[in-house]
Amino acid sequence: xxxxxxxxxxxxxxxxxxxxxxxxxxxxxxxxxxxxxxxxxxxxxxxxxxxxxxxxxxxxxxxxxxxxxxxxxxxxxxxxxxxxxxxxxxxxxxxxxxxxxxxxxxxxxxxxxxxxxxxxxxxxxxxxxxxxxxxxxxxxxxxxxxxxxxxxxxxxxxxxxxxxxxxxxxxxxxxxxxxxxxxxxxxxxxxxxxxxxxxxxxxxxxxxxxxxxxxxxxxxxxxxxxxxxxxxxxxxxxxxxxxxxxxxxxxxxxxxxxxxxxxxxxxxxxxxxxxxxxxxxxxxxxxxxxxxxxxxxxxxxxxxxxxxxxxxxxxxxxxxxxxxxxxxxxxxxxxxxxxxxxxxxxxxxxxxxxxxxxxxxxxxxxxxxxxxxxxxxxxxxxxxxxxxxxxxxxxxxxxxxxxxxxxxxxxxxxxxxxxxxxxxxxxxxxxxxxxxxxxxxxxxxxxxxxxxxxxxxxxxxxxxxxxxxxxxxxxxxxxxxxxxxxxxxxx
Numbered sequence: 079x080x081x082x083x084x085x086x087x088x089x090x091x092x093x094x095x096x097x098x099x100x101x102x103x104x105x106x107x108x109x110x111x112x113x114x115x116x117x118x119x120x121x122x123x124x125x126x127x128x129x130x131x132x133x134x135x136x137x138x139x140x141x142x143x144x145x146x147x148x149x150x151x152x153x154x155x156x157x158x159x160x161x162x163x164x165x166x167x168x169x170x171x172x173x174x175x176x177x178x179x180x181x182x183x184x185x186x187x188x189x190x191x192x193x194x195x196x197x198x199x200x201x202x203x204x205x206x207x208x209x210x211x212x213x214x215x216x217x218x219x220x221x222x223x224x225x226x227x228x229x230x231x232x233x234x235x236x237x238x239x240x241x242x243x244x245x246x247x248x249x250x251x252x253x254x255x256x257x258x259x260x261x262x263x264x265x266x267x268x269x270x271x272x273x274x275x276x277x278x279x280x281x282x283x284x285x286x287x288x289x290x291x292x293x294x295x296x297x298x299x300x301x302x303x304x305x306x307x308x309x310x311x312x313x314x315x316x317x318x319x320x321x322x323x324x325x326x327x328x329x330x331x332x333x334x335x336x337x338x339x340x341x342x343x344x345x346x347x348x349x350x351x352x353x354x355x356x357x358x359x360x361x362x363x364x365x366x367x368x369x370x371x372x373x374x375x376x377x378x379x380x381x382x383x384x385x386x387x388x389x390x391x392x393x394x395x396x397x398x399x400x401x402x403x404x405x406x407x408x409x410x411x412x413x414x415x416x417x418x419x420x421x422x423x424x425x426x427x428x429x430x431x432x433x434x435x436x437x438x439x440x441x442x443x444x445x446x447x448x449x450x451x452x453x454x455x456x457x458x459x460x461x462x463x464x465x466x467x468x469x470x471x472x473x474x475x476x477x478x479x480x481x482x483x484x485x486x487x488x489x490x491x492x493x494x495x496x497x498x499x500x501x502x503x504x505x506x507x508x509x510x511x512x513x514x515x516x517x518x519x520x521x522x523x524x525x526x527x528x529x530x531x532x533x534x535x536x537x538x539x540x541x542x543x544x545x546x547x548x549x550x551x552x553x554x555x556x557x558x559x560x561x562x563x564x565x566x567x568x569x
Contacts, residue, residue: 117349117500121476124499127288128475131274131281132263138277239562252545255450256482259474265499270478292497296347300496304345311338312400319403328433331404332382339378347500350376357507359383359436359466362429363458366468367530368440369448370481371488372495373470376503383438384408384428386421393488406434422461429463436466441523442543447480448472450537451530454523459513467508467526469534476500484546506533 264272266281266288275285314334321327343350358381366373371394377383386408390398401407408424428434441454448471459465472479477498481491495501508529513522531538542551 117347120347121349121500121502124476127284128263128265131266131284134278134281135264135274251539252541255446255452255539255543256484256546257447258478258480259448261474263475265475267477267498269494288499292499297496300345300347304342304492304496307338307341307345308396308400310341311397314338315400315404328435332435334404335378335382335401336380339375343375343379346372346375346495346498348372348376348379349500349502350379351504352380353504353506355380355507357466357509359468359507359510361432361434361436362464362466362510363425363461364436364438364466364468365441365454365458365526365530366438366470367451367534367536368442368445369470369472370445370479371491372479372501373440374438376470376501376505377438377468380505382435384435385438386410386425393492408437422457425458425461429461441527444543444546445481445483446543447482448474448478448536450539451527451534452539452541452543454527456519456523459523459526460519462513465511465513465522465526467511467530469506469508469530469536471504471506471534471536473502473504476502479503504534508533 258271261270261272264270264274266285268275274281276282314337318327318330318334321330364377364383366377374383374385382405384405384407385398385401387410389395389409389411398407398409402409406428408421408428410421425437428437439458441458442452443455444452446452477495477500479495479501486494511522511526511529513519517525528538530536
C-alpha cells in the first residue's frame, strides 16, 4: 500500500513538473515573441487531412452517382425494348430528366449555383438599398427610361418591387451575414454545415480520432492555459500599473501585453499571419472589420492598443479591469455609451496625446460572419486625425471564429473555440488614411470600409449591422416611398 502511494506521488510530481515546464516554456517564448513552429506544422497536417477527406468524399459520391446512372440506364433500356415507338417528345423529356439529374448531382456537397453562396441572381438596378445621395435612384431611373422609352407609369414598375420583395424573402443580404460561413469542404466538425462522419469507414475512424484529440487532449490543455494566461495577465498588469507614468512604463506595458496575449492565443492554437507590418499603427485611431471578440486578441499579439467599449461583467469584465490598470482605455457604462458627445470628447482627448497607444475601434458595432463588411458608424471618423485601417480574415476551415451573440453566450462561444481545430487568420496593416477637404465623415468611413473589404476579400455592403437586432430606419423606407411616388407621377 505504501509502495503504491509512493509511486502515485512520484508520478504526480513528474506530471506536474512536465506541465509547469511546458507552461514556463510557452510564457518564455511569448515574452520573446518567438515560436518553434509547432502550431504551423499542426495546421499544415490538418490541411492534408482535410484534403484526404475531400478526396474520399468525392470518390464515394462518384461511386453513388455512377451506380444511380447505371440503374437509370437499365430502366431506360427496359422501357425502350417494351415500347419501341417512343415519340420524339418522350425522348426530349427523357433527356431533360437526365440533364436535371446531372445538375443535381452534388460535388462534395457544394451548391454550385452562383459559387455556392447565393440562391438567386439579382439585377443591380432593382436592389432597394439605403441611399443618402440618390445616386442609385438616378441610375435606376435611367435604366428604366432606357428599357421603357419613357417615364410613364407601367405595371412593371410595381412588379419590380414585388420581385425584389420575393427575392428578399428567399434570401436577403443581411440575415445571411449572421450565420456560419459556408464551407467548400467538410472540416471534420459535426457542428459545421457538412455532415459526412459516416459516409465511409475511413472518415469515421479519422473523425473519432479527431473527436478524442479535440475534447480529451486539446480542450483541457487549452482551458488550463487560458486560466493561467488570465491570472498571468492580471498579475502583470497590476505590477506594471504601479510604475510611475513615463516612457519606461509605456515600454513595459507594451512588452507585458504582447507577452500575455501571446500566452492567451496559445489557448486557441492560433496562427496569425501579419502582412505589411511597416504600416503598423503607432498612435491615432485603428479601425478594423469585426468578426469576433478574439479580434482584439489577434491584434494585441503584435501591437499594443487602447480599447473603447461598454463595460462588461463576467469574464470580459475581468479582462477589462486588468487592462485598465496598466494602460489608458475608454470604458463606458451603458447609459454613457448612448451619449455620442461624451464618447467623442473622450476619444478626442485620447487621440490628442501622442504618448497614448493607438485606440482600436470596430466601427461596424457588431460581429459579422467573416464574409462581409457592413456599414461603418461615422463617429470615429468625425474626430479627426489619422486613421489606420486593418483587415482581418479568418480561415473557416479550422474553426468558425464568428460570434453570433444572439444565439450563443460568451462561455458557449469560448467552448466552441477551444474545441475547434485551431484559429487561423490573416491580418493586413493598410496605409494610413486621412480625411480630405470637403469630404463628409460618412464618405470617409465608406472609403476606409471599401479599402478594408478589398484587401480582405470581403463583400462591401451598405447595410447597418444593427439590423440584426432592430428594424430598418424610418428614413430608408421613406426614401423608397419617395422613389415609387416619382415613378407613379412619371417624374
